[in-house]
Structures are given as C-alpha cells and as structure tokens.
Amino acid sequence: EDQVTQSPEALRLQEGESSSLNCSYTVSGLRGLFWYRQDPGKGPEFLFTLYSAGEEKEKERLKATLTKKESFLHITAPKPEDSATYLCAVQPNTGNQFYFGTGTSLTVIP
Amino acid sequence: DAGITQSPRHKVTETGTPVTLRCHQTENHRYMYWYRQDPGHGLRLIHYSYGVKDTDKGEVSDGYSVSRSKTEDFLLTLESATSSQTSVYFCAISEFYEQYFGPGTRLTVT
Numbered sequence: 121e122d123q124v125t126q127s128p129e130a131l132r133l134q135e136g137e138s139s140s141l142n143c144s145y146t147v148s149g150l151r152g153l154f155w156y157r158q159d160p161g162k163g164p165e166f167l168f169t170l171y172s173a174g175e176e177k178e179k180e181r182l183k184a185t186l187t188k189k190e191s192f193l194h195i196t197a198p199k200p201e202d203s204a205t206y207l208c209a210v211q212p213n214t215g216n217q218f219y220f221g222t223g224t225s226l227t228v229i230p
Numbered sequence: 231d232a233g234i235t236q237s238p239r240h241k242v243t244e245t246g247t248p249v250t251l252r253c254h255q256t257e258n259h260r261y262m263y264w265y266r267q268d269p270g271h272g273l274r275l276i277h278y279s280y281g282v283k284d285t286d287k288g289e290v291s292d293g294y295s296v297s298r299s300k301t302e303d304f305l306l307t308l309e310s311a312t313s314s315q316t317s318v319y320f321c322a323i324s325e326f327y328e329q330y331f332g333p334g335t336r337l338t339v340t
Binding site for chain 1: 234261265270271272275280288289320322327330331333
C-alpha cells in the first residue's frame with residue numbers, strides 16, 4: 121500500500137536554529153516526491169519536486185533531499201515567516217493519484 | 231499564482247441536501263483534482279479528471295460525484311450531504327507532475 125509518514129508532527133525553533141523535517145514513504149515505484157507549504161486558511165503552495173534518489177533542490181533557506189525511502193526538508197537559519205505546515209506527497213509511477221502525509225507544523229520563534 | 235478559483239469559499243448546509251462545489255482554472259491544465267483535508271488525515275483524493283468528460287475515483291470517492299464538461303471547470307457534487315462530509319475541500323490542477331492548489335472551500339454540514 122502506498123503511504124507517506126511525516127515527522128515530527130510539530131516543531132518549534134528559535135529564529136536561526138536550523139533543523140530538518142522528515143518524509144518517509146512506501147510506494148510501488150516513485151514517479152515523483154513533492155514538498156508543499158501551507159499557511160493557515162490557504163491552499164498548499166508548491167515548493168519542490170524530486171524524482172530520483174540523490175537529487176537535491178534548494179530555494180532560499182529550504183533544501184530538499186531524496187533517498188530511496190525518505191526525503192528531508194532542511195531549513196537553514198529559519199525566520200518567523202517560515203512558520204507554516206509543510207506537506208510531503210508522492211506520486212507512484214502507475215496511475216495519476218497523489219498520496220499526502222499529514223504534515224509538519226513549523227513554528228519559528230523570534 | 232496559478233489561476234485557480236473555487237466557489238463558494240464557505241458554505242453551511244443541512245444533512246440530506248445536495249451541494250455542488252466549483253473549481254475554475256485559467257491555466258488550461260489537463261488534470262484537475264478534488265481533495266478533502268481533515269485533521270489527522272491530511273489531504274485525501276476524492277476524484278480527479280484527466281480531460282473533458284474523463285474522470286476517475288480517488289481513495290475517498292463514496293458519496294461524491296464529479297463532472298467536467300469544459301477544460302476550465304471541474305464540479306464536485308455531494309448528492310445528499312452528511313455530517314461526515316464536513317471538511318475543507320481543495321481543488322488542484324496539474325499539467326505534468328506538480329500540482330497547484332486553489333484557496334479551498336470550507337463546507338459545514340449540520
């Protein structure tokens with residue numbers, strides 16, 4: 121069964137304190153792994169797509185990496201505006217469905 | 231921002247009444263999706279469309295139907311709303327792999 125597990129559920133960081141969010145997945149062949157950011161009351165906002173193990177993508181203070189079993193979203197020197205829920209999703213290479221994790225709620229304290 | 235709108239944005243309805251939610255896109259993307267988001271479950275796929283009049287079921291399709299008569303519009307219908315369908319509903323569009331989400335519709339069934 122295709123599934124995605126994110127950890128931790130919630131994370132509180134001091135401003136400038138770097139950390140990582142984890143996304144573990146089980147899928148029968150991976151077409152792509154996706155990271156999204158979701159602010160309260162809004163729809164998810166696309167951040168990154170990763171296709172194969174060893175791939176890395178960066179955007180400002182965020183860096184996403186991928187292995188055969190999990191992905192990490194590294195946040196370097198976070199700022200309060202990085203506070204949001206970060207969602208991970210996978211798309212198997214069969215069919216058109218996407219499977220989402222339940223997210224990590226990140227709070228960055230000034 | 232991707233051109234996706236959802237209507238209505240908020241709706242309160244009574245158990246047993248029919249409800250239709252609308253998703254409209256201006257991006258001419260081929261794929262359109264309906265998700266529901268509930269605490270502890272994350273985003274779950276209800277139905278998706280891969281072209282005009284071409285639709286398929288997702289993992290939580292019971293009690294929902296969809297229609298797509300034009301590229302730009304994807305309708306989600308609850309034939310007879312139940313309290314378990316109280317949720318936030320998101321539409322998403324996709325041309326290749328990454329999805330872009332609308333602002334959501336908060337539906338309350340009393």
